[in-house]
Amino acid sequence: MHPGAWILWSLGAALVTMSTTNPFYLLPVLGAAWAVHAAHRTDGPQARSFRIFLTFGALTVVTRTLLVFLLPSSVSAGAIVSALLEGLRLAVLLTVFGTFNSVADPFGVLRLAPRRFHEPALAAALALSIAPRTIASVARVREAQRMRGIHIGRLRALPALAVPVLETGMEEAVTLAESMDARGHGRGRRTRYRPESWDRPSVATAVAGVAGAAVFLVAMTRDIGLSVSTFPLSWPEAMPVLVLAACVLALPAFLTPSRS
Amino acid sequence: MTEAVRFEDVSFQYLERSDFALRHVSLAVPEGAFALVCGATGAGKSTFLRAVNGLVPHFTGGIFSGRVLVEGRNTLEGAPRELSDVVAFVPQDPGASFVVDRVEDELAYAMENLAMAPATMRRRVEETLDLLDIERLRDRSVRTLSGGERQRVAIAAALTPGAKVLLLDEPTSQLDPQAAEDVLAALQRLVHDLGMTVLLAEHRLDRVAGFVDMAIGCLGQGRVIAGGPADILERVQAGPAVSRLGRLLGWSPVPLTVRQARRMAQQRGFKPGRVPQPRTPSQGPVLLEAKGVSAGYEGTVVVKNVDLSLRAGEVVALMGRNGAGKSTLLRCLGGLRRPDGGSVTAGGAEVEAGRDAALCPQTPEDILFKDTVGEEVRATLQAHGRNDGAPKILDALGIGHLATRHPRDLSAGERLLTAVAATVSTDAQVLLLDEPTRGLDGHTKERLSRFLRGYAAEGRTVLFASHDVELVAELATRVVMLAGGEVIADGAPREVMAGSPVFAPQTARVFGSDWLTPEELSGSLE
Numbered sequence: 055m056h057p058g059a060w061i062l063w064s065l066g067a068a069l070v071t072m073s074t075t076n077p078f079y080l081l082p083v084l085g086a087a088w089a090v091h092a093a094h095r096t097d098g099p100q101a102r103s104f105r106i107f108l109t110f111g112a113l114t115v116v117t118r119t120l121l122v123f124l125l126p127s128s129v130s131a132g133a134i135v136s137a138l139l140e141g142l143r144l145a146v147l148l149t150v151f152g153t154f155n156s157v158a159d160p161f162g163v164l165r166l167a168p169r170r171f172h173e174p175a176l177a178a179a180l181a182l183s184i185a186p187r188t189i190a191s192v193a194r195v196r197e198a199q200r201m202r203g204i205h206i207g208r209l210r211a212l213p214a215l216a217v218p219v220l221e222t223g224m225e226e227a228v229t230l231a232e233s234m235d236a237r238g239h240g241r242g243r244r245t246r247y248r249p250e251s252w253d254r255p256s257v258a259t260a261v262a263g264v265a266g267a268a269v270f271l272v273a274m275t276r277d278i279g280l281s282v283s284t285f286p287l288s289w290p291e292a293m294p295v296l297v298l299a300a301c302v303l304a305l306p307a308f309l310t311p312s313r314s
Numbered sequence: 315m316t317e318a319v320r321f322e323d324v325s326f327q328y329l330e331r332s333d334f335a336l337r338h339v340s341l342a343v344p345e346g347a348f349a350l351v352c353g354a355t356g357a358g359k360s361t362f363l364r365a366v367n368g369l370v371p372h373f374t375g376g377i378f379s380g381r382v383l384v385e386g387r388n389t390l391e392g393a394p395r396e397l398s399d400v401v402a403f404v405p406q407d408p409g410a411s412f413v414v415d416r417v418e419d420e421l422a423y424a425m426e427n428l429a430m431a432p433a434t435m436r437r438r439v440e441e442t443l444d445l446l447d448i449e450r451l452r453d454r455s456v457r458t459l460s461g462g463e464r465q466r467v468a469i470a471a472a473l474t475p476g477a478k479v480l481l482l483d484e485p486t487s488q489l490d491p492q493a494a495e496d497v498l499a500a501l502q503r504l505v506h507d508l509g510m511t512v513l514l515a516e517h518r519l520d521r522v523a524g525f526v527d528m529a530i531g532c533l534g535q536g537r538v539i540a541g542g543p544a545d546i547l548e549r550v551q552a553g554p555a556v557s558r559l560g561r562l563l564g565w566s567p568v569p570l571t572v573r574q575a576r577r578m579a580q581q582r583g584f585k586p587g588r589v590p591q592p593r594t595p596s597q598g599p600v601l602l603e604a605k606g607v608s609a610g611y612e613g614t615v616v617v618k619n620v621d622l623s624l625r626a627g628e629v630v631a632l633m634g635r636n637g638a639g640k641s642t643l644l645r646c647l648g649g650l651r652r653p654d655g656g657s658v659t660a661g662g663a664e665v666e667a668g669r670d671a672a673l674c675p676q677t678p679e680d681i682l683f684k685d686t687v688g689e690e691v692r693a694t695l696q697a698h699g700r701n702d703g704a705p706k707i708l709d710a711l712g713i714g715h716l717a718t719r720h721p722r723d724l725s726a727g728e729r730l731l732t733a734v735a736a737t738v739s740t741d742a743q744v745l746l747l748d749e750p751t752r753g754l755d756g757h758t759k760e761r762l763s764r765f766l767r768g769y770a771a772e773g774r775t776v777l778f779a780s781h782d783v784e785l786v787a788e789l790a791t792r793v794v795m796l797a798g799g800e801v802i803a804d805g806a807p808r809e810v811m812a813g814s815p816v817f818a819p820q821t822a823r824v825f826g827s828d829w830l831t832p833e834e835l836s837g838s839l840e
Contacts, residue, residue: 096455097454097455097458159415159416159455160415161414161415161416161419162415162416162419176413179414180413183415194675194680195680195681197645197650198673198675198680198681199680199681200650200667200668201648201650201667201668201671201672201673201674201675201737201746202668202672202673202681202694202697202736202737202739202740203668203669203672203694203697203698203740204668204693204694204697205668205697213683214681214683214693216683217682217683218679218680218681218682218683221679221722222677222679222680225410225679226407226410229405229406229407229410229411230410230411230413231373232364232369232373232394232403232405232411233403233405233410233411233412233413234413235369235372235373235393235394235395236367236369236394236395236398236401236402236403236472237395237398237402237413237423237424237427237471237472237475238395238398238399238424238427238428238475239395239413239427240393240395240427241395241396241398241427241428241429243429244426244427244428244429245425245426245429245430245431245432245435246426246432247419247422247425247426247432247435247436247439248418248422248432248435248436
């Protein structure tokens with residue numbers, strides 16, 4: 055799959071999500087994101103972060119709703135529903151981002167960068183890979199210290215965690231830099247190995263994203279109500295065309311072959 | 315014969331260090347040689363390797379004199395990247411050296427940097443995938459590979475630009491015996507079939523010694539010499555178990571391989587003496603008991619229904635392939651994670667991490683955070699509300715003289731001993747160690763063995779995970795073998811190891827299953 059296809063699909067799904075608070079449109083997007091993740095997830099550590107995005111999404115809904123009760127304003131059914139839907143919108147957005155993260159290899163995406171931006175692109179890709187490595191390192195060091203009776207939780211014990219994590223990180227960075235230099239990094243001219251082509255599945259994926267977004271864009275310009283009326287509170291309407299457009303986003307999960 | 319690598323009066327000093335890392339080194343490695351770089355930890359093996367492709371001094375900085383020629387090119391005349399088409403380098407921890415995510419792209423990375431034609435790249439990637447037998451891994455993420463796979467992918471990724479010289483820093487130190495064997499076989503194919511020159515730094519010499527045709531010995535203080543494997547190993551006082559056996563028996567020249575030893579024994583009509591007493595299993599009280607322990611991650615079961623009791627006075631070795639579940643089992647035994655099924659108890663109650671059981675981690679750097687070795691031990695003591703005994707434990711490990719040194723300035727072996735000191739200061743009844751001897755020289759191994767034996771003899775129990783069959787044969791009173799998360803053998807080393815095609819120590823391979831170590835065999839003659 056061409057990495058550009060995932061970029062277009064994710065942008066499309068994100069645009070649809072941003073444009074509405076109607077659960078009849080948001081829930082199909084959520085379902086589509088989940089289906090695409092399930093069908094195309096890669097096996098790298100990046101893919102495992104999908105669950106973290108989902109968790110964050112759920113937290114967003116809860117927090118946004120709780121805010122209604124904490125803020126010094128009147129609590130009404132409308133306010134609660136409005137908060138719930140806004141929370142849902144953010145959660146769906148996070149899920150779409152999580153899906154992008156789990157199906158597209160960040161290095162693959164950055165290979166799209168034009169040749170003269172190779173250096174900054176590589177730096178960005180490496181920076182992206184630091185987060186999962188550091189998380190793993192923190193977990194490892196925390197456990198190792200616990201096995202000698204040093205519990206990391208109090209501020210005083212922080213050096214026991216920070217020093218090994220930082221030193222390991224530094225050493226890994228030096229190893230990586232050495233390896234890159236020894237493998238000819240920075241010689242100037244370079245070619246590209248097997249650039250991904252826009253094959254049929256890639257085009258289908260990109261079209262699904264763009265088509266979904268296009269329908270919602272048109273709806274926005276036509277002033278068709280995409281948000282739910284909460285003052286007064288009324289049952290949201292679902293236009294079949296828009297529900298269908300949101301469902302189109304799930305097509306890459308069914309139409310295109312999965313990675314493995 | 316032409317030379318692949320040539321050192322001409324090379325001296326090198328790291329900045330802020332008064333001693334030489336390389337001192338007046340002159341030697342040559344002929345083309346097509348398979349050379350072993352050996353010596354104690356901290357004697358300069360890594361520095362020597364890095365000098366071959368110019369990482370020393372271009373990358374490290376420091377004071378450099380003399381010159382190094384690789385395939386006729388002077389390393390001082392360009393950065394290491396300018397040499398990437400003639401010399402390839404695989405660092406000690408290949409996991410940290412991967413640049414991109416997918417195996418196939420990783421293989422192409424160095425060629426892309428050389429601006430090779432796409433068609434050439436495609437062909438070379440395919441050839442190299444076959445050469446190292448990793449075709450089925452091509453679409454995998456490099457982060458999900460096992461240790462042996464990672465090592466072979468790293469070698470493949472270094473090879474694709476067509477370098478004629480390959481440098482490897484301890485490629486088998488993290489691998490189980492079979493995976494190590496596979497990597498060595500792949501290297502031998504490169505030497506035999508492709509005429510490549512391979513320079514390999516390694517501590518685990520049991521298999522390597524039979525493969526190489528020359529050796530480069532790092533003697534410390536920057537002295538480096540080259541010669542035949544037997545002579546050099548003699549000089550650095552290292553070698554496979556059969557060499558130690560040969561020395562103990564007074565054979566000359568000492569054998570390097572099991573086959574040589576067998577032939578020499580035949581020629582001399584050598585007969586071993588009386589069969590040694592089997593090591594009797596400990597009858598001490600049970601200090602840790604695991605019953606029906608199962609554990610897994612994300613739906614896959616890694617440890618299945620393990621029963622295991624550790625008794626006072628025992629030194630138990632935990633063996634098995636990479637991925638057999640050793641680390642997960644250790645985490646359950648140490649109380650780091652509660653098993654999904656079954657229980658782990660110490661003295662009738664659920665085991666408490668850091669109190670009932672202590673675990674020395676695979677990488678000592680994971681726990682070292684203080685400025686001196688002594689403070690490191692005191693940090694553990696303080697966590698347990700004590701304030702005594704730091705000097706005693708350091709002396710017992712033979713590192714008392716390092717108490718005021720910074721752990722970072724120590725050799726890998728000394729750092730490990732520091733981590734062991736910091737771990738055992740918990741005074742836990744159960745000491746667990748996760749592959750404590752990887753990358754250690756024979757001398758440090760011996761010191762650690764002596765300490766662990768004494769520690770267990772004081773009425774505690776020691777369990778260590780290891781791939782090092784010779785160490786296990788020497789140290790363990792009991793061996794537990796894991797496969798697919800299950801215990802498949804549990805008993806005296808002689809029962810479990812001696813007959814195994816993969817786990818038998820060299821002495822048993824030469825003289826049969828009654829003798830496991832050179833010392834046992836030579837002892838039988840008295």
